[in-house]
Amino acid sequence: MQVINLKYPVVASQIPAGPIVLALGFFDGVHRGHQRVVATARQAAQAQHAKLAVMTFDQHPSVVFQHADPDHVRYLTTVAQKTTLMAELGVDILYVLHFDAAVGALPPQTFVDELIVDLHAQTVVAGFDYTYGPAEIANMQRLNDYGQERFEIIEVPKAELDAEKISSTRIRAALDDGQIDTANRLLGYQYETAGEVVHGEARGRTLGFPTANVAHGPNTRVPGIGIYATMVLVGTEWVMGMASVGRNVTFGDNRPVTVEIYLLDFHADLYGRNVTVRWGHRMRGEVKFAGADELVDQLKRDEQATRDYYHDHPFHAAPRLLDVTQVDSLEES
Known part of the structure; x- marks a missing residue:
């Protein structure tokens, strides 16, 4: 897997040639819902004979929007751990974008033009609640407007377990409560x-x-x-x-x-x-x-x-992740 660290504005020479299927998300924890997003993107990439790429951020957006102390934001996965898990999921290219004030201030159209289209995405895959700016104007329902038919869009529905959404927030709460x-x-x-x-x-x-x-x-x-x-x-x-x-x-x-x-x-x-x-x-x-x-x-x-x-429960060091059939069997809303 190729790991490419990006800083906005993106340098064009950093972007490999050729079309990609691009999965979007912060992916903290790379949990079962995230795995479904990447698995969906992988299936699309295989069907289109394109490379599978994922774009994530190096730090949580709260560092910019809520002025959280970057040295004390607690993550489920470090960038290194996230990288390992993405490699297990069969990702070809992992883009790690530095999330700073410049990225946080990008208008939705600019985000789409420069961080989706300029990465040569022919298909974009993301969860139903993915945002790329203010939620009221930069949501999955509006992505087609900004995309202007330059790429296909696959919206992955909510994944549930025990009749509740699988989310990083839910996992953090379980960990804090000792519910490993x-x-x-x-x-x-x-x-x-x-x-x-x-x-x-x-x-x-x-x-x-x-x-x-x-x-x-x-x-x-x-x-x-x-x-x-x-x-x-x-x-x-x-x-x-x-x-x-x-x-x-x-x-x-x-x-x-x-x-x-x-x-x-x-x-x-x-x-x-x-x-x-x-x-x-x-x-x-x-x-x-x-x-x-x-x-x-x-x-x-x-x-x-x-x-x-x-x-x-015999221990197995690797692979750590569910196989795709287990991911696909999760309840949907």
Whole structure:
């Protein structure tokens, strides 16, 4: 897959020759609804013998429109993660457009002329609620007016699961509430985060459960407080782990939230190393125990529950995404 970073105004020499089918969206999370958009575009590209291209943004539009701090906007997927997932979906060209004030101020006609037509799009595919400016004038219903018959338009209807729309907003809410199982169903794959192993209080070592304290960056959305079955990528090896997102309330009140992971059957020093965490299942909430002995007993049960989960749900590193037949089987409104 070719990744092309764009900044407005686009330099024509950056755009490969030849017609494309262009899928549009921010695609935060590349969830099951997004997968349907890309799968629809892929089918059109194959039918038209054209390349499949996707255009996304490098940062959320709220950074421009709501003056959000770009260093603290929490995403479901980084650009790097989004790139990996798009490659799995069979995308040929991924355009990553820098979303700044200039892009945010573009009139809808200019957006269409310079960021759709000038990319050689012969077909445009997007979700029913995609906008490219103010929603009242830059929506999918108006796209044909601005397109002036220069490209075909495929509008992908709403995808639902459990009679509710699949959306990045819904997934963020599920994650914040610790509902990783729900989030994973909506995503169509198991959620991932990445961080650096840093020094913690080393209390787990004294309890017989030494943990890796994983520090995540401010742009990462970590699942809510709870105890989780996870797989952790250390170098090239995936290691089973039980993760605690919480405040260690057994040892005091008003403590900061940390992510501590006990890696099963793994004993190497991880300090300073970057790891990837794949969040499989929430086992329980955080509990304040009467003392260390009670906590250790629970940790032993958590370890067994982690092993049981991965025995019943064998881990596969890749591919992460649903196949297209599963995407197509989602409920539609």
